[in-house]
Amino acid sequence: MESGRRWSCTDLTMNRRRFLTTSSTTVATSFVSTVQAATGGKARVAVIGHTGRGDFGHGLDTVWLELPEAEIVGVADADKAGLAKALKKLKLEAGFSDFRAMLAEVKPEIVSVALRHLDQHHAMVMASIEAGVRGIYMEKPFCRTLVEADEMLEACRSNNVKLAVAHRNRYHPVLPKLKELLAEGLIGRVLEIRLRGKEDRRGGGEDLWVLGTHLFNLAHYFAGAPVACSATVFQDGHLVAAADVEDGAEGIGPLAGNEVHARFEMASGVPVFFDSIQNAGTKEAGFGAQIVGTDGIIDLRIDKDPLAHLLQGSPFSPKNSPGSWVPISSGGVGVPEPIPNLGHLVGHHVMQAKDLIEAVQEDRAPVCDVEQAHTTVEMVAAVFESHRLGGHRVAFPLKTRVNPLTLL
Numbered sequence: 375m376e377s378g379r380r381w382s383c384t385d386l387t388m389n390r391r392r393f394l395t396t397s398s399t400t401v402a403t404s405f406v407s408t409v410q411a412a413t414g415g416k417a418r419v420a421v422i423g424h425t426g427r428g429d430f431g432h433g434l435d436t437v438w439l440e441l442p443e444a445e446i447v448g449v450a451d452a453d454k455a456g457l458a459k460a461l462k463k464l465k466l467e468a469g470f471s472d473f474r475a476m477l478a479e480v481k482p483e484i485v486s487v488a489l490r491h492l493d494q495h496h497a498m499v500m501a502s503i504e505a506g507v508r509g510i511y512m513e514k515p516f517c518r519t520l521v522e523a524d525e526m527l528e529a530c531r532s533n534n535v536k537l538a539v540a541h542r543n544r545y546h547p548v549l550p551k552l553k554e555l556l557a558e559g560l561i562g563r564v565l566e567i568r569l570r571g572k573e574d575r576r577g578g579g580e581d582l583w584v585l586g587t588h589l590f591n592l593a594h595y596f597a598g599a600p601v602a603c604s605a606t607v608f609q610d611g612h613l614v615a616a617a618d619v620e621d622g623a624e625g626i627g628p629l630a631g632n633e634v635h636a637r638f639e640m641a642s643g644v645p646v647f648f649d650s651i652q653n654a655g656t657k658e659a660g661f662g663a664q665i666v667g668t669d670g671i672i673d674l675r676i677d678k679d680p681l682a683h684l685l686q687g688s689p690f691s692p693k694n695s696p697g698s699w700v701p702i703s704s705g706g707v708g709v710p711e712p713i714p715n716l717g718h719l720v721g722h723h724v725m726q727a728k729d730l731i732e733a734v735q736e737d738r739a740p741v742c743d744v745e746q747a748h749t750t751v752e753m754v755a756a757v758f759e760s761h762r763l764g765g766h767r768v769a770f771p772l773k774t775r776v777n778p779l780t781l782l
Contacts, residue, residue, distance in 0.1 A: 417509075417731050420448040420482035421464065422473045422498055425456020428489030428624065431513035434540060435464060435488050437723040443731055448480035473498060477505035484730065487512035493625030496522040499537070503529045509734040510537040511727060515587045515754075516747040518627045520775040523751040530744045536733040538726060538740035539747040541591040543674070545725045547704035547713060548682050549595060552665075552672060555707070556596075560684070561667030567593050569648040570660035577652030578632035579607065580622060582757060585661065586648060587750040588676055591742065592663050594749050598641030603756035604767045605636035614761060616782040628779040636757045648757075673699065679717040 419438045423430035430436075438444045446464050450473035451457035457469045470476035477485070485502040487495060487510060495517045502510055510530075516539055517523050530537050543549075556564060569589040571581035594600070607630065609618040614630045622629030632652035640646055654660065665672040670686040682702040688694065703711040719725045726742070733740040752770060758778040760768045774781065 416443055416445040417734070418447045418480070418483045419444050419486060420450070420476055420480055420484075421446060421460070421486045421488055422450045422476075423456070423460060424489045424491065424494060425451055425453035425459075427452075428491030428494070428513070429456075430460065431488040431490050431540065433722050434486050434511060434513055435460065437727045438486065439464065440722070440724055441727055441731070444484070444727065447482055448476045450476040474501050474505075477501060477507070481505070482507055483734065484509040484511065486510075489513060491625035492517055493627065496526060499526050500529060503533055503535050508535060509730050509740075510535060511723075511730050512537065512539055514539050514541055514747075514750075515583055515626075516751050518625070519777050520752060520755055520772065523748045524775065527744055527748045534737070536730060536738075536740050537744040537747070538730045538733070538742050539591075539744075539750075540723060540726065541588050541742050541746075541750075542720055542723065542726065543588065543676055543681060544591050544595065544742040544746070545729065546681050546720050547716070548680070548702060549592075551704050551706065552682060552702065553596070555702070556665070556667075556672075560670065560707070561665065561672060561686070562669030564644050564665060564667045566666050567597055567644060567646045568664045568666065569593060569646065570656075570662065571648075571650035572658045572661045573650050573652065573654035573656055574658055575653060576623075577650050577654060578609075578634050579629045579758075580624075580626065581650040581652075582631075582634050582648070583622070583626050583629070583754055584624060585676075586650065587754065589648065589663055590750045590753045591746055592674065593638070593640070593646045594746060594753075596642075596665060597644045597646055599749065600638050600640055600646075600753055600756070600770050602639040602767050602769045603636060603753070603760050604765055605634065605757040605760040606765045607631035607635075607758065607761040608633040614779075614782075619779045619782060628777050630779055631761075634757060636760070638753065638756075672702070677721065679721075680711065 421435045438446050449460045449464050449466055450470040451460050452471055461469045485507050487498045490513050492515050571585045607614045609631050618630040619628050634650045636648045638646040662676050663674040666689060671689055673683045674681055680701040683699040684702055684707055685697055685699050687697045700708050703709050705712045730740050755772055756768055759772055759774050762778045762782055
């Protein structure tokens with residue numbers, strides 16, 4: 375594809391047809407074998423960022439320097455000054471102002487779509503798949519609409535591309551331990567899962583998109599797939615209307631609301647609640663999830679160490695069962711974390727990058743894969759779709775695949 379060309383609907387349709395006729399397994403095996411022979415077993419990684427428009431995310435560029443099994447072979451940044459800094463940081467000789475030119479020249483096995491602005495994610499992912507990459511690690515949120523999410527999901531499936539999204543906490547080894555403890559009845563019967571965003575200046579719609587997707591990914595893990603949603607969105611105390619819709623920050627697209635209240639029905643039968651209010655006064659302390667049971671609460675504080683705590687006893691009879699919060703590690707309740715340097719491994723994407731390389735080599739899904747990324751976008755869209763329909767219950771999969779706010 376020539377440098378600078380824009381994707382059109384016709385391009386995407388033709389590419390989908392070509393993807394569907396490709397023998398993806400054969401291509402993947404051949405490509406990986408060729409790359410490994412040329413690099414002594416190291417995965418060839420290319421990084422895409424955009425200084426001033428999402429930059430290089432939260433370390434999705436430099437993590438590859440920590441992995442002896444990876445080699446960074448190229449970096450792209452449309453910003454000239456940013457590219458110069460990236461070259462120095464990533465210890466590279468030459469870079470690219472156009473990511474498509476980089477993909478064509480360096481022929482990476484893995485691409486890191488590092489920038490946070492999601493309006494560029496779709497084009498970069500589709501171009502990477504078209505270029506023949508086998509793995510993609512990308513910043514969240516996944517993309518702007520279900521139309522884009524559907525396109526990327528289909529392309530990954532058809533070409534056997536392993537795509538992972540940087541919901542870091544999904545990789546934390548305490549999560550499977552928590553599932554085990556819940557199954558054993560640690561907090562009795564699970565009644566509900568409560569989620570809150572950071573509730574800073576971004577509280578409401580932006581919080582839902584940028585940070586709520588982390589929480590939805592965790593809720594999906596514990597409660598199963600979403601079945602239905604009912605929600606309302608407010609702007610300064612009134613229900614959001616068409617006049618409130620503006621172009622959102624970080625490439626989100628049409629956005630509205632500084633207060634969100636949503637309820638999800640999940641496959642497990644456990645309801646999930648999400649709330650975010652702009653400048654709620656908690657100084658980001660509310661950012662996390664609580665799994666509430668008849669005999670206790672498990673608290674997950676996003677990106678904190680330790681990630682999980684337990685408060686045992688009935689949440690409805692605090693006087694009869696007073697207690698204190700006890701940390702939970704991958705070893706169990708009150709057990710010191712047995713994995714050395716775990717905070718760094720999870721927080722700096724080391725576990726995630728290693729998992730993606732292994733997923734490509736073993737032909738399996740990454741821990742936080744494209745299917746889960748697609749679900750987070752559908753959960754966000756469901757909030758706005760329910761609001762658009764007067765707070766009525768909307769079922770998954772959603773019939774509306776465009777941004778619901780454009781239909782107000």
